[in-house]
Amino acid sequence: MTHRLFLRALVLLAAVSCRSEVHPPPPPANAPVEGFEIVRSWPHDPFAFTQGLVFRQGKLYEGTGLQGRSSLREVELETGVVLRQSRLERQYFGEGIAIRGNRLYQLTWRSQEGFIYDATTFERVGHFTYPTEGWGLTEDGESLIMSDGSSTLRFLDPDTFAVRRTVKVQDAGREISQLNELEYVRGEVYANVWMTDLIARIDPATGRVKGWINLAGLLPRAERTGDEDVLNGIAYDAAGDRLFVTGKFWSKLFQIRVVPR
Numbered sequence: 708m709t710h711r712l713f714l715r716a717l718v719l720l721a722a723v724s725c726r727s728e729v730h731p732p733p734p735p736a737n738a739p740v741e742g743f744e745i746v747r748s749w750p751h752d753p754f755a756f757t758q759g760l761v762f763r764q765g766k767l768y769e770g771t772g773l774q775g776r777s778s779l780r781e782v783e784l785e786t787g788v789v790l791r792q793s794r795l796e797r798q799y800f801g802e803g804i805a806i807r808g809n810r811l812y813q814l815t816w817r818s819q820e821g822f823i824y825d826a827t828t829f830e831r832v833g834h835f836t837y838p839t840e841g842w843g844l845t846e847d848g849e850s851l852i853m854s855d856g857s858s859t860l861r862f863l864d865p866d867t868f869a870v871r872r873t874v875k876v877q878d879a880g881r882e883i884s885q886l887n888e889l890e891y892v893r894g895e896v897y898a899n900v901w902m903t904d905l906i907a908r909i910d911p912a913t914g915r916v917k918g919w920i921n922l923a924g925l926l927p928r929a930e931r932t933g934d935e936d937v938l939n940g941i942a943y944d945a946a947g948d949r950l951f952v953t954g955k956f957w958s959k960l961f962q963i964r965v966v967p968r
Contacts, residue, residue, distance in 0.1 A: 749786070767951075768782070770814075791829055806826060848891075854887060877914055878916040937954060
């Protein structure tokens, strides 16, 4: 079995063993659906099982998953080369990441434990716990915002990790679950919905879905090998107003522009 096929088998085993009860949500009910234009693309490590993506002060950070292969990375945007990384112990399945000040935060999936790193040195400087699964993570300047695969977003105190408040994400009264990778973009929470090509644009005050971004066809079929997994990875460059997206095992990372359909 080739290395890539072995990785693919690990992915399928993980999905079946722990998320087999999860099904993609029905199509958007009420909020408008937007499309996209590709502005630019760059190489992306096709062996990276992308779980979280962050861009801050000219640097791209990526969290990857899979048991025994999880890591926190700094990646060169233009080449996809991993400049440095910190690997998680084999018992951890890495999930979403966020950066606040000089601290990088990384969730794990089922271990109910997250880690804190010095963003300059990548030294692990602390940890925190939570009572749910860990999926996506971002921050809004005041709180860490966390998803756990349900329709709930939790707003955490970044120092004590106490839950400040929660919101239920809904579109026309219907709860939207499987909220995965998160990114705070121009006052909204963008949430990739697992196993779909959809990103929900969420009002963080109410949980209401303000709109959907449909990224179907982003990675062209002609550029797929068959090993790619689902869309996952959203990063926003606030200084340059650039939106980046990629997926698990994708060979490219894209800058996109959201456009009306």
